[in-house]
Amino acid sequence: MCGGYSDMLMKIDYLQRRGGKLRYRRRIPEDIRPYFGGRAEIVQSLGLNAGDEAKAIALIKRIDRDISVQFLEAARAAHRKEDPAVLAKLAEEWAIANKFLGVDRSGLENPYDPKGPSNYDTWLDGTIHAAEQKIGTERELDLSDLSLEDQYRIETVKSGKRVTAPLTIETAIETYATMRHAGELPKAESAAFSQLREWLGKSSTRYLSELSRSMAREFLGHLANARQQRAGTIRRRLNSLRALWSFSIDHYELTFANPWARLEVPVATELKPVEERLPFNAAHWDKIDTLLMQASGDIRDVLLLLKFTGCRPLEIAGLAVDDVVRMDGLTCLRIRKNEFRRIKNRESDRLVPLVDPQAVSVIERRLGETGSLFPETLHGTSNLSARLNHAIRKAGIPQSSRLTAYSIRHSVTEALRVAGAPDHHMKAILGHADATTTARYGAGGVDVSDLARSLQMAQAHLGKVPLHIYEAEELLDVDATPI
Known part of the structure; x- marks a missing residue:
């Protein structure tokens, strides 16, 4: 087929014509396929016949908006499973729930036979056996052969406390938004975090603990000079970032100081005149x-x-x-x-x-x-x-x-x-x-x-x-x- 119909098909993302019917089709990124039952793509009938492409546009937009949200949530879930601070927190919660940590540590003992295996021993033996089955007999099992989740669990029980782990800035923002604002950041805080992300750009700074006090001062200077923001705006950005770090340090029981604490807005911005917009003549x-x-x-x-x-x-x-x-x-x-x-x-x-x-x-x-x-x-x-x-x-x-x-x-x-x-x-x-x-x-x-x-x-x-x-x-x- 040629002409306008072919052109229209090419311009509508995720639209597929199959057997005279129109349907939505979108590939699932490999890293989040486990969250979609291992499927490689999502296919959904639009209930329309070939030739109804104009009607399909609105349907595809609505379906794709929902699918995009699902993709984003799956990507965040995948990210959380790799974040050291999240893994440390989950491992601690798991250890407490199974009575391997906390006030009640009865899971580390066998109530019927003092010399027999405890619940923790049983779990550890099963975990090691599963890992050995996976790598075969070619070499001896190493701790790195276990999943990150199991590694953090073992280290938590071994040390008797939560493992100290770095917290990514992205996870800190996500947790802060969820705990403080039911998942939706206010405009001022969203702007502050977005501008910090943009400023960090492709730098190696990924963790909360890596952002030093001198970097915090440099960022405030960037807002004043490169972005030409006035004192009131910079003060709002500073308050938002100070609140994020303070919350994260308390919530994740981190030990470093808040780099934004007691910082002041650059003096030059206090003197910058307010440049009001004019009406058109x-x-x-x-x-x-x-x-x-x-x-x-x-x-x-x-x-x-x-x-x-x-x-x-x-x-x-x-x-x-x-x-x-x-x-x-x-x-x-x-x-x-x-x-x-x-x-x-x-x-x-x-x-x-x-x-x-x-x-x-x-x-x-x-x-x-x-x-x-x-x-x-x-x-x-x-x-x-x-x-x-x-x-x-x-x-x-x-x-x-x-x-x-x-x-x-x-x-x-x-x-x-x-x-x-x-x-x-x-x-x-x-x-x-x-x-x-x-x-x-x-x-x-x-x-x-x-x-x-x-x-x-x-x-x-x-x-x-x-x-x-x-x-x-x-x-x-x-x-x-x-x-």
């Missing part, structure tokens, strides 16, 4: 509107929705199908925590009405997707920001750290203010924290129809900002030179 908006008219695709749609809602970029890119609701005859976006992204704070949970037909059209067109309205590649802040900023730069927005895709949100904020929108409307639309006003729909009595009117009026005021707030290089040629 009218000339900037001419460039962006041209982009929105001429372009198509995911990035264009995100930018358009940002313009008509004032939302944060990830609040849009992380929308789920279930986040689109009808209220008071309006199509609204429910900004809330979902499986694709978190929200900044409690006040960010809100309803934002869509006031422009273009925005409604984008949403209606994307409701045919399964799960998320936008692809997974846009669910990370760094990649999303990079792609949005690349798009506006290509559209002609000057290169400036004060003029980014996030400036759209500042533009809407300024337009709402210029249009005379009530303060509680602005807080309800933008999701700003406010200790005295409960501005969210359903809690503060703000009707979405009222919010829609404020947003509609604001659209006419986008770009109405004084030019003196910009540096010369932030203005376009059509702008007047600022006074």
Whole structure:
């Protein structure tokens, strides 16, 4: 067969045509096959016939998302079986449960015959015999012939205590997330750990004990200089890492000192001025509107929705199908925590009405997707920001750290203010924290129809900002030179 059908088959990952039927097929990595009964691949019928490839796309995405989660959990389980600190902890728990360690060590004695084999002796003999059967009679058995798990068990009983073993940073993070946060790290801690991983890169540093105090200082300097982070951000990173090491040292009964303890944020960052983003002016908006008219695709749609809602970029890119609701005859976006992204704070949970037909059209067109309205590649802040900023730069927005895709949100904020929108409307639309006003729909009595009117009026005021707030290089040629 040739033409469009063949091309479509090639573009859909994990889609297989067999006997006129469509099915999902994905190979299982060799190292995790034991967790899938030794199978080499996963095959699942889609219940569709050849020719229904368009319908298969959504089904495959949903199945593959579940399979990917299973693969990740299996990989973590395989990793845990090789982690020295985890093996040491499991060996201790095994020894205590079998009364080979702890207050009750009766498993080391034979209650009926003082000279007879104990339960531990019986276990050890069986373990050695099984290993001997495996290697044959060509050579004498060595401790290294036993599994790592059995090696740690033997050493634990022999020493009468948990074996001192290094703890990997990855296992420490996983355990910390599970024990402290039910498996889901808060945004600040997730960012801190990700940036530490990135900084360590391909270095040989793998274990918690290998990260020295001087390395910790160097990492803080990296955040200040290479990443240009301000003091408040670095302090949050430092607190997260200090908490991870402190928890791990206590939980795994480690003996080294916390390298993050009593460290201070680099002094230079305390003096670094706060560089606020600016709203776009009218000339900037001419460039962006041209982009929105001429372009198509995911990035264009995100930018358009940002313009008509004032939302944060990830609040849009992380929308789920279930986040689109009808209220008071309006199509609204429910900004809330979902499986694709978190929200900044409690006040960010809100309803934002869509006031422009273009925005409604984008949403209606994307409701045919399964799960998320936008692809997974846009669910990370760094990649999303990079792609949005690349798009506006290509559209002609000057290169400036004060003029980014996030400036759209500042533009809407300024337009709402210029249009005379009530303060509680602005807080309800933008999701700003406010200790005295409960501005969210359903809690503060703000009707979405009222919010829609404020947003509609604001659209006419986008770009109405004084030019003196910009540096010369932030203005376009059509702008007047600022006074």
